[in-house]
Amino acid sequence: MIRYLIAAVLVVLSTAHTAPVPAARCELWDDEQQIPHLRAKTSENIFACLGFVHGRDRAWQLDFFRRTARGTRAEVLGKDHIRSDFQMRLLDLPSKAKALWAAMPEQDRKLWSAYVSGVNHGIAAALNTGVYEFQHWEYAPESWTEVDSISLLLLQSFDQTRKSFAVQLDEVRRLERHGAAAPSLFMPDELEKGEIPWDSAVLKRGEFEGTNARKNPAEKTLLASSPPLASMGTPDTILDGFFTPLAGAGSNNWVIAPSRSKNGHAILANDPHLGLGYPPLWHLSHIESPAYEAFGAAMPGIPVIVSGANRRVAWGLTNSYLETARMTLVTEEDLRASTVHRPWIWVKAWKFKIPYFLKTFRRTPAGLPVLPIESPGGKAFVLNWTGFDLEPRDLSGLFPLMSARSVQDVDRTLANVGVPSWNFVFADTKGNIGYRAVGRVPRASAPRPLGVQTASLAALETTGFGKETLSASEMPHLINPRRGFLITANNRQWPRNSQFHGGWAYSPGFRAFRIEELLTRTPRHDVSSVSKMQCDVQAVDARFLAPLLIAQLEATQLSATEGAALQILRLWRSSDYTASLDCTACGLYRLWVNGIFTELLLDEASLYRKLRSNLDEPSRKIMLTKFREALKQLGGKAGNLPRWEQVHLNPFPHLGNENFFTSPGLPTPGDDESVNPGTSRWEKDAFRHTAGASQRLIVELSDPPSVYSVLPGPNVDHATRDLLSTTSAWRKWRDCQNERRHFPVNWALAPSVQLSF
Secondary structure, X not given: OHHHHHHHHHHHHOOOOOOOOOOOEEEEEEOOOOOEEEEOOOHHHHHHHHHHHHHHHOHHHHHHHHHHHHOOOHHHHOHHHHHHHHHHHHHOHHHHHHHHHHOOOHHHHHHHHHHHHHHHHHHHHHHHHOOHHHHHHOOOOOOOOHHHHHHHHHHHHHHXXXXXXXXXXXXXXHHHHHHHHHHHHHOOOOOOOOOOOOOOOOOOOOOOHHHOEOOOOXXXXXXXXXXXXXXXXXXXXXXXXXXOOOOXXXXXXXXXXXXXEOOOOOEEEEEEEEEOOEOOOOEEEEEEOOOOEEEEEEOOOOOOOOEEEOOOEEEEEEEOOOOOEEEEEEEOOOOOOOEEEOOEEEEEEOOEEEEEEOOOEEEOOOOOEEEOXXXXXXXXXXXXXXXXHOOHHHHOOOHHHHHOOOHHHHHHHHOOXXXXXXXXXXXXXXXXXXXXXXXXXXXXXXXXXXXXXXXXHHHHHHOXXXXXXXXXXXXXXXXXXXXXXXXXXXOOOOOOOEOOOOOOOOOOOHHHHHHHHHHHHOOOEOHHXXXXXXXXXXXXXXXHHHHHHXXXXXXXXXXXXXXXXXXXXXXXXXXXXXXXXXXXXXXHHHHHHHHHHHHHOOOHHHHHHHHOOXXXXXXXXXXXXHHHHHHHXXXXXXXXXXXXXXXXXXXXXXXXXXXXXXXXXXXXXXXXXXXXXXXXXXXXXXXXXXXXXXXXXXXXXXXXXXXXXXXXOOOOOOOOOXXXXXXXXHHXXXXXXXXXXXXXXXXXXXXXXXXXX
């Protein structure tokens, strides 16, 4: 214990600020929901106190996130974290964070430094009472710095944009497998006649100048193929899981105008879909000062409430999946001047730390990573990301978000955010609603070809990808559409053949399609109906794929058991393809479809197109084989197919070690393409639910607003837990029991205490 008391003192004494930080004073009320409410007289004080509760409630999680960004997790957590450490050394986010901090304007520096001072005092307070993770892994944290916080912002940003280059590897595999047929199979309804029924764009034709049709149709650009690769096995081993504990499947976000509300108020709903571990990703808090006010969710380590509300406006975010990162093939001749890096990773082994070398990597003279994966002869993959080019002004819109007083204020401040890349929706108490995508987004007037293209290094570093970005007026945005609602669910921003193109990383439109269907089915909504929409568990893809798949097998000679299993899939339609806990068709369908995707290298749209065409006999045989394999995996007896609650479980593993807690997984509803999503990651004998709604927020914009939310776990990190308890935070989350939050606070009645440090 003495060791941690000493560490607590060192954390406070060793803080490295460029300017003195004034003493912080505020009122603090920890309510019965474990949510801290803070009130202070100055901006520096309120952010210092926000940092304090982040450090106090999530001390170890802060250090875990910092070690993720630095690439030093293996040093304290062991060999299972070597790959993550190597990947993060490749990115070198702390160096970029240092450059941003060095050039940051003084007013912003004051707020970041105040927050950091609070984090260190909060960590010290936590160490004084004991932090079970530090005790278990037998180490103490370093002091927190501004560079650490900015590194976490970059980490979250990269995590939310990494899919835009990772998808290129999938495209290469598909080009290798399907050849010239690949574009017609995999173009996500970009050039077709709208034959994909679930296709949905955030913006509709004519709502925004950028939705005007492009002058030059893009068909000519789509058939270019990537150079063949000898093997794509290496990328799976080096870049698999690239790379953070934040990774998830997407998010939902929508706003409803008063014209569609029962009570005449705008309503906002937000549920970011990220990794479901422990502690929860988000921390809930409420801050109040003359200049800033917000209630909602922030990532510990970052002084911004990114999903929340104040007395006048509410806002929420989803991953935009706009293409802000790209891999390009560059000749080895061009890369002769690259620097070689040989990272030694320290790994904890019992009581010792030993150095471990995994692989060398290179950086171009401009600092772009050369990815250490197998590539065509004489060439190498270079990664570019618009986050590498961020300037301090790109962060300047984050703090003002929490002081906005109207939808117009929110739109103006988000227009200054260059951190890639999110979709924000927002609403105010006057009934206005709005949407804006943020971040540095490359200007693309036509889709890029599938796969990975070749460019010279000089062109890449001077005029290539990301050097010309969309202006604030060109970025997707809209205020008060006539339809009375705005929906984002990681679907594409622009309708097909628009003036701009955002790449191929966006998600299929299943969730957006379903949300719009539910929203327009009922003329007016309230908090209760919006909550039901958030928790809808229809397997939307099954509506379109299951009947076509069943039809392929109906002409096939099946055994009695197989025929009975097929009948269970037919009957699933009567329950509207709901992935509820008692569903018996869900496991069979998901294993079957995933098997087809893997074997035929298809996705939902390409499978749908293939099933609606003249299906070739080899593909039909594979579909039958995968059906039989799925049935066998589930026990082989149609009359004994497991219920979804028996095979779809979430253990909410601890971030440091998935075996830290031994409690069984919590049965959860939802499937891959549900509004309330599950995860079809099959392990041994069950699906492991690893990602989903990392928080749910609903705000009715009355005056003052009413705020409802729920976290998948407690707001404060505890050493013990019981997932299955009927009163646990996890059960409330699973069963969609949103809690009314104390906002705004009547401070005259709140049993607050004075906090000073």
